[in-house]
Amino acid sequence: MQFSSFVDRIGGPSAGAWDIHYDALARFRRGEDVILLSQGDPDFDSPPEAVAAAIAALQEGDTHYTELSGRPELRAAIARRHARLSGQAVGPDNVIFLLGAQNALAAASLCLCETGDEVIVPEPMYLTYEATVRLSGATLVPVAQPMSRGLRLDPAALADAVTPRTRAIFFATPNNPTGVAMSREELEAIARIAIAHDLWVVSDEVYATLAFDRPHVSIAGLPGMAERTVTVSSLSKSHAMTGWRAGWIVGPAPLVAHLAKLSLCMLYGLPGFVQEGALAALEHGDAAAEAMRGTYRRRRDVLAGALAGITGLRPIIPEAGMFMLVDIGATGLTPNDFAWRLYRATGVSVLDASAFGPSLAGCVRLSFAASEAALAEACARIRGFVAALGR
Numbered sequence: 001m002q003f004s005s006f007v008d009r010i011g012g013p014s015a016g017a018w019d020i021h022y023d024a025l026a027r028f029r030r031g032e033d034v035i036l037l038s039q040g041d042p043d044f045d046s047p048p049e050a051v052a053a054a055i056a057a058l059q060e061g062d063t064h065y066t067e068l069s070g071r072p073e074l075r076a077a078i079a080r081r082h083a084r085l086s087g088q089a090v091g092p093d094n095v096i097f098l099l100g101a102q103n104a105l106a107a108a109s110l111c112l113c114e115t116g117d118e119v120i121v122p123e124p125m126y127l128t129y130e131a132t133v134r135l136s137g138a139t140l141v142p143v144a145q146p147m148s149r150g151l152r153l154d155p156a157a158l159a160d161a162v163t164p165r166t167r168a169i170f171f172a173t174p175n176n177p178t179g180v181a182m183s184r185e186e187l188e189a190i191a192r193i194a195i196a197h198d199l200w201v202v203s204d205e206v207y208a209t210l211a212f213d214r215p216h217v218s219i220a221g222l223p224g225m226a227e228r229t230v231t232v233s234s235l236s237k238s239h240a241m242t243g244w245r246a247g248w249i250v251g252p253a254p255l256v257a258h259l260a261k262l263s264l265c266m267l268y269g270l271p272g273f274v275q276e277g278a279l280a281a282l283e284h285g286d287a288a289a290e291a292m293r294g295t296y297r298r299r300r301d302v303l304a305g306a307l308a309g310i311t312g313l314r315p316i317i318p319e320a321g322m323f324m325l326v327d328i329g330a331t332g333l334t335p336n337d338f339a340w341r342l343y344r345a346t347g348v349s350v351l352d353a354s355a356f357g358p359s360l361a362g363c364v365r366l367s368f369a370a371s372e373a374a375l376a377e378a379c380a381r382i383r384g385f386v387a388a389l390g391r
Contacts, residue, residue, distance in 0.1 A: 009134040017127055017355035020339055024349035035378045037366045038349040040176070040322045042240035044292055046277075047285035050241065054277030062272040068260045070097025070248070074275050077282040082233075082250045085208055086218030088226055093253045096260060097270060097278070100247040101206045101234040105132050105170075108230050108249060111258045112200050113138035117167035122153055123357035126176050126204070138167065146359050147327075151178045151316070155189035162197050169194060172204035173219075174211055177325060177356050177365045179318020181211050187219045195224050202230045206247075209238040209289055211320040212297045220250070227252055237322065238289045239281045245270075246278040296322055299368040299375060306379035312386050322369045325353055329362035331389055339364050345388075346381035 021038035028034045045051075069075065075092035082090055098104045105128070113119060115137030121129055123142035133140040143161050145151050158169070169190060173182040182190075194201050201219060208216040220229040234247030249259060263269065300317070303324055307315040314327040328338045335352040343349050353363040368375060 009137070010131045017352055020343055020349055020351065024343060024347075027347075032347070034347045034349065035370070035374055035381070036349055037368075037370060037375075037378055038351050040237065040367045040369050041242050042237065042292065042322070042369045043371055044240035044288075044295075046241045046244065047239055047281050047288045049284040050235075050239065050244075050277040050281040053280035054273045057273035057276040062276060064272065066269040066272045066275065068263045068267075068269050069256065070095065070270065071272070071275050071279070074279045074282075075248075077279055078248050078250065081282055082218075082220075082231060085205075085216060086231070087221035088218065088250075090250055094250050094256060095248055096256050096263065097246070097248050097275065098259075098263070099267060099270060100236060100245040101204065101232050102128060102132075102247070103245070103267075104232045104234070104247045104249045105129075105202070105204065106135055107259050107262055108202050108232065108251075109133055109136045109138070111255060111262060112136070112202070112230070113167050116165060118163060118165045120158065120161050120166060120169045122158070122171050122175075124151065124175070124178055124353070124360050125170075125357055126172060127355055129170060133170065139165075141166075142357060144357070144359050145178075145180075151175075151180050151359065153182065153186045153189070155186070155193070158190065159193050162193065162199075166197060166199060168200035168202060170202040170204070172206070174207040174216070174318075174320030176207065176321060177323050177351075177353055177360070178316075179321045179323055179325075181214055181216065181319045183214065184217045187217055188222060191219060191222045191225050194228055198228075200228055200230065201225065202232065204232045206232070206234050206237050207321045208233065210293050210296055210322065212293070212300065213319045216320075230255065235278055235281050238292075239285050240288075240292065241278075241281060244274055244277060246274060246281075296368065299372060300324065302372060303366070303368050303375050303379070306376070307382070310379075310383050310386050312390070313382075316363070322367055324366050324368060325360065325363045326350075326366060327363050331386060333389070335360075335362065335364050342382065342385050345385050348378045348381050348385075 075095040113136040117138040230251040235241040316325040353360040
């Protein structure tokens with residue numbers, strides 16, 4: 001039996017980077033001695049207000065079809081949040097509630113791009129971006145943000161990547177895996193390029209509320225960008241609600257109308273009780289989100305201090321998020337070998353960061369979405385592993 005060529009577009013070599021995590025997760029669920037630092041799944045509970053609202057909705061029979069774009073009250077709450085974070089004035093007609101940020105990115109790709117188009121993406125980039133762009137038939141054009149620039153944007157290189165086939169620029173700020181939060185000046189450079197060439201911009205801002213060292217800036221709020229910017233976000237990281245699959249797009253109303261038609265084909269709306277939980281999180285969960293941000297910042301500093309004391313490792317301090325890159329080049333191992341040998345020897349799972357792009361050819365990625373006790377034990381095991389390499 002044959003499949004369509006579509007299945008080749010949604011695959012890719014980066015998918016194999018998750019193999020170590022899936023193996024570790026299976027062992028963890030069997031109760032084995034494994035420390036999972038390979039995925040950014042917060043170790044916090046979802047806000048109690050969200051849980052209570054979802055349970056109440058279920059008990060009241062909120063299990064029927066819902067509006068394709070999401071309930072008006074929820075979309076209004078998302079619009080208020082977006083306006084507060086970005087300075088862009090939007091309303092419910094600019095919002096569609098979707099099945100997490102990943103679904104939102106894929107939906108944006110399908111509604112903005114097509115075969116023959118090019119999409120520029122600063123690299124390093126999240127693992128799913130390539131397949132997400134190729135989903136539409138478009139070609140992803142990476143633009144390196146090399147270690148020599150501190151993994152930051154090179155506006156000249158971005159401008160040089162534009163061709164007559166360029167349709168859009170996709171990026172994440174703050175970035176996963178680097179933890180770099182784009183400055184206003186960097187975003188203004190992207191905006192000038194997008195306006196000059198009449199391009200769409202898709203800004204993935206799921207880590208916006210987890211910025212530690214500089215205020216988050218949203219490109220949608222810059223002059224001339226409202227009509228061409230698609231902002232993607234969710235409650236997964238900010239409110240520890242990864243399993244709820246509560247995400248959204250904020251963008252021009254005509255685009256939201258097209259996205260609603262896509263939702264009709266693929267989702268037919270999302271569960272009402274999930275939407276009620278999401279609404280409660282947006283209205284009452286900010287204190288919990290702020291507490292998590294403080295905890296992540298403390299963990300970042302503790303983890304950086306512990307890793308900096310291990311000969312052969314160089315931690316790269318993130319400005320935001322829940323991940324830390326570690327340069328392991330001095331060990332003489334490739335990131336893939338380091339990750340697998342560390343895991344087999346100690347049970348600590350980390351990711352080969354080179355899967356996120358060639359700019360990270362000598363790095364692994366660690367998540368600090370784990371307790372401080374687990375992070376301390378993981379660092380002790382890493383120290384022993386690296387010492388054994390030296391011997």
